[in-house]
Amino acid sequence: MKVFKNFIDNSSQKPLALSLGMFDGVHLGHKSIISELMKVGEDNNLETAVLTFWPHPRFIFNPNEDLKLLNTLEEKKFLMKKYGISNLFLKEFDEEFRNLTGEEFVRQILIEKLNVKYLIIGYDHSFGKNKSGNFELLQKLSKELDFEVERMEAINIHEKNISSTKIRNALLAGNIKEANEMLGYPYSVSGKVVHGKKIGRTIGYPTANIETDSIKLLPKKGAYIVEVFIHGQQYKGMLSIGTNPTVNGEKLTVEVYILDFDGDIYDQKITVKFRDFLHDEIKFEGLEKLIERLDEDKRLTEEFQFKEIKKLTDW
Template identity: 70%
Template sequence: MKIIKNFPNYHESTPLALSIGTFDGVHLGHQSIINQLNTVAQKKNLESAILTFWPHPRTVFSPDDDLKLLNTIEEKTYFLQKHGVQNLFLKEFDADFRNLTGEEFVKQILVERLNIKHLIIGHDHTFGKNKSGDFSLLEKMAPESGFEVEQVEAVDFRDKHISSTQIRNALAAGNVKEANEMLGYVYSVAGKVVHGRKIGRTIGYPTANIAVDQIKLLPKKGAYIVDVFVKGQHLKGMLSIGTNPTVAGEELSVEVYILNFEDDIYGEAISVNFREFLHEEIKFENLEKLVERLDEDKIRTEKFQF
């Protein structure tokens, strides 16, 4: 997959079948668009392409919202490539760009720069200043601009349209199974193993503290069954997101206890897949009560079938 950032001097002659959007999560709805994009590209002898934005437009328009995302830019790139996208245009959502009207965006970016011949958008996609661009504008401009346009219907899950917002809400509620169904894959977080307070090792449950990218959405505070990928190994784990209230913790941490594993992994890259919610974050009376619950969680984790 070719990755083109900001494309200030991009004037390739390659005709494109293109879709536009943030594609946060690259969920089943996005995958439906990509599948249609690849089908059209192959049929019409075009190259498939995605135009997406970084940072997320909402972080520009509503900086106080502290929006967390389902994908880092690296994860999004990985998933788009996995699903067969041939070209990825990464556009910084800067002041000049966000002031383009819908019509200017079509003329200056899509037609003059990117040479699109077929455009596919999602069921509710808008673009341009004050959301002045939509499917009706594209239908009007397409014939005179030399491209075709189509709109892909939403993919539904439990009578609701799948969206990045729906998935964020599910994760915020601890409903990782529901989020995974809408994503079409298992939600994960990754980072390097860093030093923590090392309290876990004193009670027989040493944990690896994961330094997660600040932009990445963490599921609800609590305990989860996860599978762990570290040093080329695939293992079971129990993960905690929280402040460790039993030992008067204050800062939010992501810690995983890896079953049947004793290697020193400080500084190693690690990723975890969220499989099942175990329970809410709990403040126990003492460490003994904490260990009792960890023992119960361990039994459930050992029995869990990935």
């Protein structure tokens, strides 16, 4: 997959079958668009492409909003490549770009710079200044500018439309299985292992503290069953997101106890994939009660069957 940071780099001007949008999470709704894109590309001898924005436009429109994303840029690139996209355009949502009307965007960007011959958009997608671009505009311009346009309908699970917002809300409620079902893969967090207070090792549960990307959404505070990937090796783990209230902690941390593992992984990158929610963050009366709960969490983790979702390769 070729990645372009600006449109000038696309000098070949090969005709494209393209879709555009944020694609945060690259969830099953997005995957349906990508699958159709692949089919259209093959049937019409067009290269496939996705145009997305980085950073997220909401960082520009609402700089004080504490928006967290389902994917880091690295993860989004991985998923796009995994699903077969040939070209990924990453456009910065700068002042000049945000002031383009929907029609200007189609004419100046999609047609003149990207040579789009087939465009696929999601069921609710709008674009351009003041959301002036929509499916109706695309239909009108397609005849004049010689391209085809297709609108994909929403993908439903349990009679609910899949969306990035609904996945975020599920994660923030601790509904891991629901979020994973909409994503089509287990939600993951990656980061470097850093030094912590090392309290876990004094009670028989040494943990790896993960330094996560500041824009990455973390599920709600609590304990989770996870898979842990270290250098391509898979382990079971129990992960905590919280402030460690039992020992009067204040800083939010992400810590994972890795079952059947005893290596030194400080300063190394690991990935955890969330599989189930164990319980909310608890302030125990003392370390003895904490250990009892950890023993029970470990039993549940050991018994958990990691079969219900086909895993993607480690990031």
